[in-house]
Amino acid sequence: METEDSSNSLKPLYYKIHDKKIVAIGEATHGTHEIRKIQLTIAKGLVKNVNFKMISLGETGLLESYPLYDFVVNGNGNIHDLTDKQHYNMSDFLGWLSEYNQTKDFKQKIWLLGTGTDSPEIVLNFIEKHFKTYEINNSKKHINALRQLFINTESSNEELVDTLKKHTNSLTLFLNSQKGFSDSLNFKVECMLKSIETLSAFFINKHNSLALFQIRDKIIFNNLTWLFELRGKTVILFAHNLHVNKVPLFNDYYSSSTKPFGAYLSETFSNDYLSIGTETMKGVFYNSHSARNLILEDKNKLGNIIGSFTPNNFGLVLFSDKLRNHLNSYDLKITNGTAKSELVTCKRNLGDAFDGIIYIKKSSPYQRPNFYTLFLNLSEQQSEEILSKRMLEIRANISHLEKKSSVKYRIYLHDKNKNLLSDHTSYLNNSLQNLSFPIPQNAKFLSISLHIQNCEYFKIEEFTVNGFKQNLKHFSLHDWNKQGYKIKQTKEKLSVSKATAF
Numbered sequence: 001m002e003t004e005d006s007s008n009s010l011k012p013l014y015y016k017i018h019d020k021k022i023v024a025i026g027e028a029t030h031g032t033h034e035i036r037k038i039q040l041t042i043a044k045g046l047v048k049n050v051n052f053k054m055i056s057l058g059e060t061g062l063l064e065s066y067p068l069y070d071f072v073v074n075g076n077g078n079i080h081d082l083t084d085k086q087h088y089n090m091s092d093f094l095g096w097l098s099e100y101n102q103t104k105d106f107k108q109k110i111w112l113l114g115t116g117t118d119s120p121e122i123v124l125n126f127i128e129k130h131f132k133t134y135e136i137n138n139s140k141k142h143i144n145a146l147r148q149l150f151i152n153t154e155s156s157n158e159e160l161v162d163t164l165k166k167h168t169n170s171l172t173l174f175l176n177s178q179k180g181f182s183d184s185l186n187f188k189v190e191c192m193l194k195s196i197e198t199l200s201a202f203f204i205n206k207h208n209s210l211a212l213f214q215i216r217d218k219i220i221f222n223n224l225t226w227l228f229e230l231r232g233k234t235v236i237l238f239a240h241n242l243h244v245n246k247v248p249l250f251n252d253y254y255s256s257s258t259k260p261f262g263a264y265l266s267e268t269f270s271n272d273y274l275s276i277g278t279e280t281m282k283g284v285f286y287n288s289h290s291a292r293n294l295i296l297e298d299k300n301k302l303g304n305i306i307g308s309f310t311p312n313n314f315g316l317v318l319f320s321d322k323l324r325n326h327l328n329s330y331d332l333k334i335t336n337g338t339a340k341s342e343l344v345t346c347k348r349n350l351g352d353a354f355d356g357i358i359y360i361k362k363s364s365p366y367q368r369p370n371f372y373t374l375f376l377n378l379s380e381q382q383s384e385e386i387l388s389k390r391m392l393e394i395r396a397n398i399s400h401l402e403k404k405s406s407v408k409y410r411i412y413l414h415d416k417n418k419n420l421l422s423d424h425t426s427y428l429n430n431s432l433q434n435l436s437f438p439i440p441q442n443a444k445f446l447s448i449s450l451h452i453q454n455c456e457y458f459k460i461e462e463f464t465v466n467g468f469k470q471n472l473k474h475f476s477l478h479d480w481n482k483q484g485y486k487i488k489q490t491k492e493k494l495s496v497s498k499a500t501a502f
Contacts, residue, residue: 010045016318018050021272022228022265024236024244028278029337031286033366035278038358039237040093046235047110054231056224058239060114063126063195069113072097074184089366106183111231115223117216120150120202121426123195127171139174142167149203151436156204164203168196194223207440209421214258217243221264240338241277245353249346277354281307283363285337293341295363301333301343306359315359324351372485373478376448383446389466392437396428397462405455411437414445457497
């Protein structure tokens with residue numbers, strides 16, 4: 001992906017940014033090629049021309065993204081392995097940043113790191129791997145105890161919270177004992193300590209997805225301010241418009257009582273925080289559920305209004321006071337693309353929410369390489385039986401995985417109104433791994449799927465749910481990017497491969 005502003009079309013934006021401390025470039029839709037390209041182009045320009053020192057991947061988990069940081073700052077890891085598993089469409093940018101940092105001292109290097117929340121599973125797996133590397137074996141009993149607390153379907157109470165604090169305090173002591181050996185190890189330890197701090201909130205609210213959603217932006221804000229204090233001028237990428245905006249734009253089930261991290265930043269940094277949104281007129285974007293989501297159009301949508309005045313596919317609109325007042329005078333709509341395509345009707349506050357808009361006339365989705373999903377189609381009776389147990393236990397016997405391949409479970413649980421209660425993502429580390437997921441009491445709908453990447457031949461010998469062997473004919477295949485994957489299945493065996501591999 002080319003990330004050079006060869007025509008200097010972003011020069012007015014750099015001038016606007018030059019004296020700011022924190023800048024966010026939001027996303028109208030996740031999974032849009034043009035938005036990602038613009039974000040990376042701006043980040044590169046700010047590093048080279050405006051002395052920015054920190055690149056935040058806003059919604060990406062802190063520990064989930066640490067391997068990317070480790071690569072661009074410490075030179076560890078393989079760029080192809082990293083981009084196969086996450087943010088695969090930024091390999092050129094990561095390569096450039098790694099090379100840019102090579103001749104610099106640690107304190108002068110440009111950092112790149114996510115500031116989002118990590119699931120308890122990711123936090124504990126990361127810390128476990130770290131302790132194993134340094135042979136701190138006494139930590140294992142505390143990690144296993146914490147895992148059991150999160151697997152337990154019982155609601156949190158004072159006694160269980162005290163137990164959690166006892167084990168997290170022990171991990172904290174182990175980690176603090178490692179400080180002082182090197183700058184890079186000190187920072188890795190700090191990342192893990194920051195993540196341990198979130199476990200209590202996750203535990204207390206493990207059956208309350210609304211509460212978790214409400215605290216998520218505050219955690220992102222806390223991580224952003226922590227990194228700003230360490231590094232200075234920061235640009236935020238990979239965060240939705242409805243997180244970087246300075247004021248909440250609309251009310252819905254999740255957003256009505258939630259303050260976006262952009263509002264926290266605006267309150268803290270005032271005019272030193274700049275929020276730039278993105279908007280599209282039409283096109284397609286990608287999300288984790290479908291390869292093609294059409295962007296909705298409307299005569300009152302900002303993207304359609306701008307598109308009616310210009311034939312250009314790209315534009316930058318920086319807000320003056322007069323334009324802010326004008327935008328705040330109308331019930332304008334903007335694009336909203338996450339799990340599905342929607343329109344957001346603003347509360348006559350669009351001018352206050354952003355300092356400018358980057359406009360794209362027609363957008364296109366970025367593509368996942370070699371990616372497909374197997375969905376387990378459960379009958380209503382099977383689903384009800386599983387939900388009644390309040391615990392989901394899965395075991396898969398798989399084969400023919402290549403070293404570069406990745407397989408992960410995606411589990412979604414919804415209430416009777418189809419509101420998301422919890423979702424779980426877990427990488428399958430070996431062919432006979434047992435995984436357990438708690439089920440909230442008010443869960444009424446369950447979705448189980450396997451997401452497979454970079455694997456041209458995949459085979460399931462057996463798949464059990466709560467100890468019951470599943471009929472493998474109940475799996476269905478979705479080849480998101482139409483790359484020729486085909487499924488062959490009987491009741492006892494299932495295989496997926498590209499048509500040429502059979």
